[in-house]
Amino acid sequence: MSKKMTNAQLFDRAQAAIPGGVNSPVRAFGSVGGTPRFLVKAKGPYVYDSEGIEYVDLIASWGPAILGHANRRAVKAVQKAAAKGLSFGASSPGETILAELIEQRVSPVDRVRLVSTGTEATMTAIRLARAATGRDLLVKFAGHYHGHSDGLLAAAGSGLATFALPGSAGVPAPIAAQTLVIPYNDPDALRAVFAEHGEKIAAVITEAAPANMGVVPPLPGFNAAMTAIAHEHGALIIFDEVLTGFRVGAAGFWGVEDKSKDSSGYRPDLFCFGKVIGGGLPVAAIGGRRDIMELLAPLGPVYQAGTLSGNPVAVAAGIATLQGLTPRVYKKLDRTARTIADAASAALSQVSVPHRIQWAGNLFSIVFGEEAAISGLHDYAAVQRQESWRYPPFFHAMLNAGVSLPPSLFEAWFVTAAHDQRAIDRILTALPKAAKAADT
Numbered sequence: 001m002s003k004k005m006t007n008a009q010l011f012d013r014a015q016a017a018i019p020g021g022v023n024s025p026v027r028a029f030g031s032v033g034g035t036p037r038f039l040v041k042a043k044g045p046y047v048y049d050s051e052g053i054e055y056v057d058l059i060a061s062w063g064p065a066i067l068g069h070a071n072r073r074a075v076k077a078v079q080k081a082a083a084k085g086l087s088f089g090a091s092s093p094g095e096t097i098l099a100e101l102i103e104q105r106v107s108p109v110d111r112v113r114l115v116s117t118g119t120e121a122t123m124t125a126i127r128l129a130r131a132a133t134g135r136d137l138l139v140k141f142a143g144h145y146h147g148h149s150d151g152l153l154a155a156a157g158s159g160l161a162t163f164a165l166p167g168s169a170g171v172p173a174p175i176a177a178q179t180l181v182i183p184y185n186d187p188d189a190l191r192a193v194f195a196e197h198g199e200k201i202a203a204v205i206t207e208a209a210p211a212n213m214g215v216v217p218p219l220p221g222f223n224a225a226m227t228a229i230a231h232e233h234g235a236l237i238i239f240d241e242v243l244t245g246f247r248v249g250a251a252g253f254w255g256v257e258d259k260s261k262d263s264s265g266y267r268p269d270l271f272c273f274g275k276v277i278g279g280g281l282p283v284a285a286i287g288g289r290r291d292i293m294e295l296l297a298p299l300g301p302v303y304q305a306g307t308l309s310g311n312p313v314a315v316a317a318g319i320a321t322l323q324g325l326t327p328r329v330y331k332k333l334d335r336t337a338r339t340i341a342d343a344a345s346a347a348l349s350q351v352s353v354p355h356r357i358q359w360a361g362n363l364f365s366i367v368f369g370e371e372a373a374i375s376g377l378h379d380y381a382a383v384q385r386q387e388s389w390r391y392p393p394f395f396h397a398m399l400n401a402g403v404s405l406p407p408s409l410f411e412a413w414f415v416t417a418a419h420d421q422r423a424i425d426r427i428l429t430a431l432p433k434a435a436k437a438a439d440t
């Protein structure tokens, strides 16, 4: 059907069959307007829509396509695995290999349990933390995204109320009230919440480097201070690296900070991974300290299961992807991200649009406005104050020039190892006109 239909026709048809025409809300272009592109093919740094138009892709499936789309090695591994059976519902050797690859790269991780989505990973990590501590409350930072389970769709209450309110219709208030939402990058807010509720807090969950409100990196030393404060009070740290894990470096953002001079050698208790470890197929994981991880069934009392957990085809894609991520690839990702971000910044400066590029390893996004330009934006309230109206025209100018950016200002830009000079040149050529469009 897709060959003969335009994007608009496909969207109309989808809306008659699927709520909003999409299976994940950001795909609907709600915050930038216009018609979503229906993709029919992807190869290397490019995606192709139903009308045959080629775009340089800076979404990379929201992270998993780190080696480039339809990477030859990953596709071959998938084909080989698929030919041997799509799903066993029993253990298979690849699951252990993938778990070992993760444990070898991230040293605080002694044991790994594979699941299918990042949402499941964070949900199970929280259950483990509650079981390990015998406490119920969870601390979360405003603007961090950890998937769509009830307790994590929690919105900060107003004023001094830290007990969260439901962040979505359908979330029961008593469940949201088990989550305490506080501002990010603010050690005093964390100390205050522990001073008041310390004995009841099971864990702090944090994006290792937030990239779901645009990129808002932790201030130097914040992750270490957070870990120290939580541990002082007997609470655990759940480090959500679903987005950053194996993308910003072989040991994720934890590894980047562990090597930096600001590090005090902090060690989160539990990690969540996803995206890259499935290479585009559904794999995610919880990893961490052996004593906590072995609370999981069948060894311990914490229940967790999945019909398709550790699926052999998905695991094959994940193994091929992790094995393809050599130090040279990470260097290339860093270089490519720097080239694109520098050019975007230069184009915006040329037309005097106030902005800043915010970074977490090779992940970056643009924040707009004087406040952003002067001091950077460090928490959710600041991100919401920015000049967000500049993004939709910028986005559409890029799209019209054949560059696919995330259809929301509050997402990171993702480069791949397949972005070659031709792809980068198209981005650089498109930027000046997009910058002018942002100068509204």
Ligand code: PLP
Pocket: 062, 116, 117, 118, 119, 120, 122, 145, 146, 147, 148, 207, 212, 240, 241, 242, 243, 274, 275, 284
């Ligand atoms: N945690 C983080 C940091 C994420 O970015 C995401 C998804 O974007 C999730 C958790 C949820 O993962 P999934 O969409 O696989 O459920």
